[in-house]
Amino acid sequence: MIDSRQHAFSLMEMLVVIAVLSLVAVSSFRFIADAAQWYDRTRRQNRADESALAAVQRIEREIRALATTRTASNSSFSFVAQSGATDVFQCASGRLTLNGNLLADGVSVFSNAYYDATNGLTTNLSLIRRIALDFSVTDGTARADFDINFFYPREGTMK
Secondary structure, three states, X not given: OOOOOOOOOOHHHHHHHHHHHHHHHHHHHHHHHHHHHHHHHHHXXXXXXXXXXXXXXXXXXXXXXXXXXXXXXXXXXXXXXXXXXXXXXXXXXXXXXXXXXXXXXXXXXXXXXXXXXXXOEOOOHXXXXXXXXXXXXXXXXXXXXXXXXXXXXXXXXXX
């Protein structure tokens, strides 16, 4: 004999399934949204790190070629390179430049301190043997911070 009753889901069962699937969808969406935010924060941090590191490496290269210091302040540094050209690092309006060419944008901190051979602060340009640079670049919510010391010997002895 054939069973004539039909098998189907009741309305209550359908509502329970829809509710459970809605919870799964919401939690999946939150997971994906959190992953996208994490990716964006990481991308911004990498961009800030790369920008700051490239600027610091350029400053280091130029200081190695330094022959004579011309001016030194908290936000700028001017010197004559061994080639005879005058180079000027300057930070203004969140932009770090070398001779007017952009090295880093989004600079939130740029300060120099100058030290002599005894590690005492100096304003005498001929006595500068170390430059302490506090440097930060921001990109949105990301920030790259560098505290770097550049050393150089007396004039005429750079290699």
